[in-house]
Amino acid sequence: MDGYTEDEFEDEAQQEDDRVVREETVMTSGRVASVDRNTKVCQMLSQMADQMNSMSSRMNNLEQRRSVEAAHPSRHLSPHTSPNITYIP
Helix, strand or coil: CCCCCHHHHHHHHHHHHHHHHHHHHHHHHHHHHHHHHHHHHHHHHHHHHHHHHHHHHHHHHHHHHHHHHHHCCCCCCCCCCCCCCCCCC
């Protein structure tokens, strides 16, 4: 075997196998970390979208209240005096 004893050949083969396993483990853990990061980013984006929708809804309600107040300046709207307008604190 070109100057190798059988034990040396098996040791070298085992070292090569170990190296391949380590490389595959690193690649797999990198993919897992990447998927975890992507999942966290998607969750954050979803939460941000929910917050934006909530703020948009609040802004629309405020605009409705302002337009009603502008049309009827003597009326000050509150959740108690204006049942047709949704009050969001």
